[in-house]
Amino acid sequence: MAKNNETKSKAENKEDEAKYPNIPGQPPDESTATLLRELVAHLRQKRSELREEWANRIQEAELLTAMTKEEILAEATSVYDNYVEALETGTYEALQSYARNLSERIIPRGVETHEVIGIVLLLRDVLARSLFAKYRDNFSKLNRILDAYEPAANRIANTVSVGFVQERERVIREQQEAIRELSTPVLQVRERLLILPIIGIIDSKRAQQLTEQLLQGIRKNRAKVVVIDITGVAAMDEKVANHIVQTVDAARLLGAGVIVTGLSTEIAQTLVTIGVDLTKIITVGDLQGGIEEAERKLGYQVQQVDPTKS
Amino acid sequence: MRVPILQQGGYLIASVQSSLSDEELLQLRDDLVARVSTVRARGVVIDVTVLDVMDSFATRILRDIAQMIKLRGAPTVVVGIQPEVALAMVQLGLSLGNLETALDLEEGLTLLGEHTKAD
Amino acid sequence: MKNKFESKKPESRSRWKNFPIKSDKDLVEIRAYGRKLAREIGFNSNDQTLIATALSEVCRNIIEYAGTGKIIIETAQGSSRGISITAHDHGPGIKDIEKALEEGFSTGRGMGIGLPGCRRIMDQFQINSQAGKGTVVSMHKWVDKNGY
CATH class of the missing domain: 1.10.490 (Globin-like)
Structure with a gap:
């Protein structure tokens, strides 16, 4: 052919x-x-x-x-x-x-x-x-x-x-x-109380997104108190720490108080060393304590329940 | 445009209707301080829901207003700051100091109610 | 969805506008224009607010220290979309720029946060000033600085 x-x-x-x-x-x-x-x-x-x-x-x-x-x-x-x-x-x-x-x-x-x-x-x-x-x-x-x-x-x-x-x-x-959205869920645990558990590595982009989501969440749920739990945050630098401080301030401008929980000793030391001012932020040791504190702020009665009796 | 000031119960409500020039903001300050004295208001709510920008001047005037009114014995609550505006303010480094804030008018009035009850 | 790519295609031409600044009434207009322009070239609502606020601060600076001046707003399109703001005045000039950029320092009626705040929220920021001649503040922000 x-x-x-x-x-x-x-x-x-x-x-x-x-x-x-x-x-x-x-x-x-x-x-x-x-x-x-x-x-x-x-x-x-x-x-x-x-x-x-x-x-x-x-x-x-x-x-x-x-x-x-x-x-x-x-x-x-x-x-x-x-x-x-x-x-x-x-x-x-x-x-x-x-x-x-x-x-x-x-x-x-x-x-x-x-x-x-x-x-x-x-x-x-x-x-x-x-x-x-x-x-x-x-x-x-x-x-x-x-x-x-x-x-x-x-x-x-x-x-x-x-x-x-x-x-x-x-x-x-x-x-x-x-x-990204899944990694920063804004959860409503009870009326007017939001929890924002932050897990993993935070970069500027994620920090920004987290703040935007939280502020929208505050407005949508008419939240009065927010607990930001950073137990799962591996490391924090000055930039991210400042972002969290800004988030707390911005939430306050919308009328919501913020409690930060789960600040590890290492992170706390780092923050003090680099000179981030955390004095205006309410911090509570763990998430459980943070929620109790939040409920007190909202006027709920908090009762200790003995788990062995239930 | 002059910001209208309404009286409800013992409270004064100033609700901003459009973006404000500096002059209008100063006018609001003078009007509010004068009204608080004449009606012996127990509290003031400033509703800034429509403001899409809060710059250093606006922030300072709001703080000034709150301080002046406090000297008259009444608390001030700023309500309705939009999420983007709040974010821009903190990113710019603007702060309302100890001035109280609430989500909206209803929340602001509730907050004032709690204050005056406690007194 | 069908038009996703078409609709995202940025306009190829740049735009600019010159705003003469005479009084504090110009603030409202220039903020609204800046926000609209920022939205049109693809800034998210948070950045639109930052840009409008930065414009407000530089405009205020002109009114406060020089009385009059002008602000030029320009957009850059194409691969690096962004906005450029240049504020000119023939006022007394800034004696100590370092000092003017310190937070909390103010000789006027602001909170001393205007210029340092602008520097913080924009991607690029520059002041040129000559005593007795005037001041030029130029600043830029890009759409995709923190993007993918």
Whole structure:
């Protein structure tokens, strides 16, 4: 087959060069648009055959293993149609939004970036093979068709892959955000009393977020007293300590008193050494003591219950 | 625009309606101090819910107002400071000192009630 | 969701506005404008408030010490979005800038926290002053300084 094509190509190329000596391979009466139209007509005509072949190749290559054959075929049909439409119109918005929509659906099912790039490249290959088959007897024409097809196909592959990666990044960002929020839960233990247990490492970004969440929480729950428990805080530097002092002050401006509990000896020493002024902050040894103190402030009666008797 | 001052029970309520120029803020100070004397108010609530900025001048005037009114024997409570405003104030290093604050008007009145009951 | 990327695309052109400062009434307007601009280029509500407050402080400084002056607000778009504020006056100038930036130091009616406070909440802060000629305070804040 290769030999056959080669001999043909030589003959045809000579003919072309004779006909269009100035612009080889670019006959003026056969623009890229015309070629793409012809290409699109071919792809429409072969629609069911090609997309089925594509779906089969996807399965053979063990891509999209998280999806059933029916699902793959259904998506393949949509991608195919969007693909042909992008070739026809030269606009990529519809394809782009479809790619994003598709990504949104398949990302939670664990589809990876290499799979998405893989299937787009497979489609490109399936279509290119079909073009070879159609124009095998007219190699010069095949060259021109491919010249028109390649840039468009590359752009499509690019659009779909980038769409997927962007969607994935968005999901990751959302998850990071969710983790950050989870890591600083504002809990309401009883009416007008909030607890903010801080666990792990606090950086400036997290400290900022923590303060914003607490202030919103105070307003939402109409809290009068807040217990910030820092038992789980591994280390604290001056910046973070000052942030906690600021949080206490800001909470006070909203009318809520703050009690800090769980200040370890090490952290307390560090804070004194670096000169953070904690004198205006009420501190209580542990969370239990802090809640009791908070309840006293709220006017609740606190009773000692002997656990052995209950 | 002059800040309206309402009287409710023994209390005066000044509720700020829009962003204030310095002049309007000083006017509020003078009005409040004068009214506290004439009606012998037992307490004052200043509602700043609509303020989206509290800078050093506003902070100082609020402190001044509270001090002057205290000399007349009445406590002042500032209510309605927005979370972002509170955060900006502490980040800027502004403090209301010993001035009392509450979440909103209702809380502020409750707080004044507790104070005057204790007296 | 479909328009997420389009809607996040920042405007490519920068904007700037020159505010002549004549009296304390200008404070209200310039704060509102600064906040609106900060919101439009993507600052969160906390940063919008910080920027409006910083504007208020530099504006107040002009009125207090020089009487009149101007404030130029500029936005930077593109990869590093942010806001630039420059306050000019032809007042007496600041004799001792170090001292002026000490917290609690004030020769006026503020709390002596204005300029040092601004320095703390902005990402960049600079004062140039010449006795008898005037003062220029310039400060910047970026949207994504603490971002991802």
